[in-house]
Amino acid sequence: MRRLITTLAILVVVLAAGMTALVLLVNPNDFRNYMARQVEQRSGYKMTIDGNLRWHVWPQLSILSGRMTLQAPGATQPVITADNMRLDVNLLPLLSHRLSVKQVMLKGAVLRLTSDSQRRSPDGAPVAPVDSSQLTSTFGDDWSFDIANLRLSDSLVIWQQPDGNELNLRGVNFSMSQDRHRQVSFDFSSQLSRNLRTLQFSLNGEMDASQYPDRLSAQVDEAQYQLSGPDLPEEGIKGKVSFDAGWQNTGEHFSLKNIMLSANDSQIDGNISGSLTGYPQLNVNLHAANLNLDTLMGCELSGGSEQSGALSRSQPPIIALPAIDNSANSPLNKIDATLAIVMDKLQWRGMTFNNVQLDATNHKGLLTFSRFNGKSAEGNFSLPASINVRGKYTLVSVKPDLQDLDVAPLLKAFDLPVVLSGKLSVQGALAGKGMSLEAAKQDWQGNASLQLQEAKFSGLNFVRMIQQAARRSNGLVQSDEQEATGTLQQLSASANLNNGVISLKDIQGENQVMTLQGQGQVDMQHRTTDVLFAVTVAGGWKGDSQLVQYLQKTPIPLRIYGSWDNPDYSLHLDDILRSQLKDEALKRLHQWQNGQIKG
Template identity: 30%
Template sequence: MLKKILVMLFIVILVIVISIVSLIVFVDPNNFRGYISQTVKDKTGYELTIEGDLRWHIWPQVSILTDSVKLSDTGAKKPLITADNMRLDVELMPLFSKNLAIKNVFIKSAIINITDESKGENAKNSTKAITNSSPQQPTTTEDKNEDQKNPSNWKFSLNKFEIADSTVAFQHDRDLINFRNINLLLEKNNEKNLSLVFNGNINKNQQDLFYSLNANIDLSQFPEKAVIDLKKLDYTYNSIANRGNELKGSATGLINYQNSPMQLNSQNLAFSINDNSFTSNINVRFDNKPNVNFQLNANKLDLTPFLQTSEKSTKNTPVQQTSPVVSNVSKINNELSVLNTFDGKAKINIKEIKANKIILNNMNVDVVNQDGIATLKDLSFNFANGQIAATGIANGKQKTPQVKLNTKVNNINLNSFFTQMNMAYDLDGVFNASGVLETNTLSTAKLLQNVKGNANITITNARLNNINIQNIIESAAAKYGNGNINPENQKKYTEFHKITAGAFINQGDIQLNTLNANSETLDVIDGSGKVGMVNHDLDVNLNIKILGGWNSKSDTIAKLQKVTIPLRIYGQFSKLHYQLDIAKILSDVFSDKLQKRLDKLRDKLENNDSKNEDKNNDKSKNKHKALDILGELLKK
C-alpha cells in the first residue's frame, strides 16, 4: 500500500515537473509583452513600456519577472510610473488554454509622478472620458479590438494588484507634496467587489501625516454607481510646530457614488480628532457648479491643543528683519471668493466648544450659499451665562469681502466674559446689546480693527470697580470746603442700576455718542468718549448729578446737589484714572452766592437813598446795617 502511494506521489510530482518544463519550453513569456502593453493601453489609455526580456520564475510560485517598466500618458514629458522591476504571479494551468490569469501584480520601489510634466492627453480628457463612457462599450468594441490586435486569442484576468515601498510626487498648483513608504493592496473579493488596503505617510515643509486605510469597493453597478465602505481610516499628524502634541484620529462611513447625475453622498460618516468626535453627512452634486449639502454634529470640540500649538510656533519662530518692499500695484483679494465656486448649505451643531478658558455652549450655524453670497440664517451660542445670536450675509462677489451681521447680545455676565477672555477689567454687570456690524476681512489679526457699525448697549446691575465716583466728589468738596463736608461713602466701587449707551464701533474703538446711568445716590445725565477694545483702554467724560449720600447739611451741599459735575475717567482697564476740577466748581458756587448777596445789598441801598424824607439818624442806622452785611459776606 505504501509502495502504491509513493508511486502515485512520484507520478504527480513528475506531471508537475513535466508541466513546468513544458511551460518553460513551449510558452515564451515574451509573447505576452505586446499583449500586456496593448491591454493596458485599451483599458486605461496609458502606454506601458517593458524594457528587457520577460522571464519565468518558478519558485515559490510561477511568476513572470520584468526589468524596468514605465507607464506614460500620451504626450507627457515624464512617465507617470517608473519601477525597477515588476513581478506577475500567474496561474499555471490556465496558460495551457491560452488564459493569462494573473493572481498578483507586484511592483516594488516605484516612483509615481503626478505633476504637470506627467500629464498628457488622458489626464486632460479624463473627465470627458468618464462622462461619455457606457457599460456596453467593454463588451462590444473592446472585444473586437482584442480579436484584431491579439490573433492568438489570449485571455487576460487580474485578481490582485500590489505596490510596496513606493513614492508618489504630487503637484498641486506650485506646491509639491511627497507621499512616501506607500503600500497598496487592491484585491478582488469576487467579480464586482474589491478590497483596498492603503498606508504610508505624507511629507511637506517639515510636516508629517501618517495614514492607514482599509475599505471595500462595490462595483456591481459600475460605472453608474459605486459604493465605498470605509472600514477604517487612521491618521497621525506631526509637525515642527506641534512637536510633542500630535494630532490623531480615525474615520468610518459609507460613501455612495452616482454617475448620472454625478454626485457623492455619505452615510453614517463618523470621524475623530484627538478626543473630539463628530458625526456628519455630506451630499455633493456635480452640476455645472458643485452643490454641497453639509451637516456636522458633535458633543464637544476642544480647540485648546490647536491654540497652544499656534502659540508655541509663534514663540519659537525667530523674527527676521527684512527691508520693506514698495509696490505700486495694490493687491485686491476677496477672502470669500471661494463662495463663487460652489452653491450649497451647511448646518452645524456643537454642544460645547473650548478654547483655553473660553467655553461656548449650544453652537448652532445655519448658512446657505447661492451665487457667491452666503446668507447666515442663524448663528447662535451661549457664552458667559448669556447668549449671542446673529443673522446676516457674506458677499464673495465684490473686490473685497463684505460681511454684515445683525447681532444681538443677551444677558452676558461681564465678570465671566472678561475672565474667559483673560482680560483685566473694572466693570461688572449684565451686558445687553443690539446692532448691525460690518467687516471687510476674515483675518483674526485684523478683525477687531476692521469691524464697524452702530450698537445700542445696556448694562444692568453695573459696578465700576476700583473707583468710587461719589467718594471722589465728596472728598474733593471736603478739601475745598473748609471741612464742612464729611465723605460718607467709603466703598471701593460705584454701583449703577442701569447704564445705557449709543455707540459707533470703528477701528477697534467703541465710540460712545450718548451715555446715561442712574443709581440711588447719583445720575449720569450725559456722557461721551471711547472704549478701546484693541488697546484695552478708555477715555470717558461724564456729567454727574449727586442725588444723596451726604452725611451733613450746608448751603454748599445744597448747591452741589443742584449743579452738574463734569468727571473724566481714563486709562487702561486694569489701572483707571480720573480728573475732576472741584475747585472751579466750588469757585463758581461761591461767586454765585456772593453775587446774590451783593444784589440784595444794592437793592437795600437804592431803597434807602430814595427815601429823602428819612431823618439823619435813620441814615446812620442804614450804614451800620450795610457794614454788618458786608462783614457777614467777608466771613463767608
C-alpha cells in the first residue's frame, strides 16, 4: 500500500511539473493570430480578441481571453460579442503542436441575428475567388484546430423577424457537444418576454450531423415551458413537448414527427411536415385527446345564477393590448397549408364537444374549412366556413348547421341572457368582418332558421301569467294550476342578424294548452330585448262558460322589453276583458231592445 501511494504521489508531481513547465514555456498569445485566421478561413467571419490571452490551470487547463467579437464580412454589427471567452484545451496535443479545444465557453455573450449582423458584399463589388495566400498561417502549417464542445452562459440572443420586430432571448444557457462521428448532444434554456408576457423554456436532445449540410436529424427528448402574463390563466400555460425533427437540404424539406405536447390539461400528438422551397408548404396532422380552450384562453364562468352566469376572462392592461393590424400582413398570405385535426374532447366557453373533426386548407391567405363538425350530448354541429385574410380586414363566411344542441350553454357562451332552455337546431348563412365574438356581435350579417324543442322560458310561464291576470280581473273565471305548463313542445322562428341586432320574425310555439305567435328583436350591442307575443291559452280554464270560450279563442298581447339586467313585461288582458264585457253588454242591450219591439 505504501508503495502504491508513493507511486501515485510521484505521478501527481510529474504531471504538475509538466503542466507548470508547459504553462511557462508555451505562450497562449502565440495562438491568437492563428485562431483568428483559422476562423476566417473556415467561415469567412473575422474574430477579434482584445487584451492578452492567459492560462488557467485548475480545475481544467484553459486559455482565458478578454472581450471577443465575431463579425461577418460587410456587416455593421458583430454577430457575437462576449466579455469573456474560455477555451478548455487538451494537454497532450500541445506537446505535438496541436491546439485541441475541448470546449469553447462564452459568458455574457450577445448573439445578434439581425440584418446589421448579416454577411453583406460591398455595393458593386465583383464576385471573386478567395485568395488563399492571404489565409496562410504563419504560425505553422503543422498546427490543427478542433472544437468538440460549445457553451453559452447567461447570454442574450437578439432575433430580428422578417417584419423588422426584434425578439430578445434572455438568460440563454446553451451547451453542445459532438463526437468524432458528428453525433451532437445539446441542452438549451432561455426566457422570452414580449407584450408583458414571459415564456420560459428548456430543452435537451440529440442531433445527427454526420450528413450535414445535406440533411440533419434531431430528437428533442423533453422540452418544458411556461407562458405567463396578462390575458392568460392565472397559473399561465405550461407543459412538456417532445418530437423528432428532420431537415433535408434538397427541396428544403422539414418534418416534425412523433409530437407529444401537453398544455395545462390539454394533450396533443401528431406530425408536421413541409417545404420551404419557393412558396412554403405546410402540412399539419394532429390528434388531441383533450383540448381545453377555456383553460388555455383564460376563460372562466362568472356569475352565480343560470340567468346571469356568463363567461369572462382576465383583461390585460391597455399597454399589453396588441395593435390592430392590417390582416394583409398575415403570414398566412405567404404559405400554402393543410390542417387535419381530430379532437376526442373539445371544451370551449363552458361547452364540451366530442369526436370533433376539422379539415382545412390555406391558399395564399384564403382559408377553407371543408369540415368542422362534432357532437355534444344528444346533438351535433357542422360549421363549414371560409376566412379571407388577403385584404385589410379579415372576412369570414360560415354556414352553421346545428342539431339538438342545448341552447342554455350556447347563450351563455355568446354572452346572451340565458332565458331559454331546450334543444336548439339552426340552419343558416352568416358573414362579416373579424373572427372574435365581439366582431360577430357588431360586424356580421346573415339569416337563419331556428327550431327549439322542449323550449322553456326561464322564470316566465305564459299560461300561468295570463290565467292569474284573468282571475284578478274577473272573479267569474278560474284556472287549473296543474295544466299551467310553461314548456313548449316546439318553438320556431326566422332570424336576421345585422350588425349586432337580431330580428326575430314568424315566432311560432305551442304546447297542449297554449299557442303563441310573435316577433321582435334582440340588440346585442346595447344588451336590450323587445319582443311582442300573441298568446292564446286554449286549456286550463274553469268558470263562466262564455268568458272561458272567449279567452280560449282570443290572442293575449304579451310584450317583453328592456335591458337584459332588468327586463320588464306588459300584459294587456284587462283591456281585452273590458272590451269583451262591453261587447257582451251591448249584445244583451240589443237583445232586450229587439224583445221590446216585438212585444
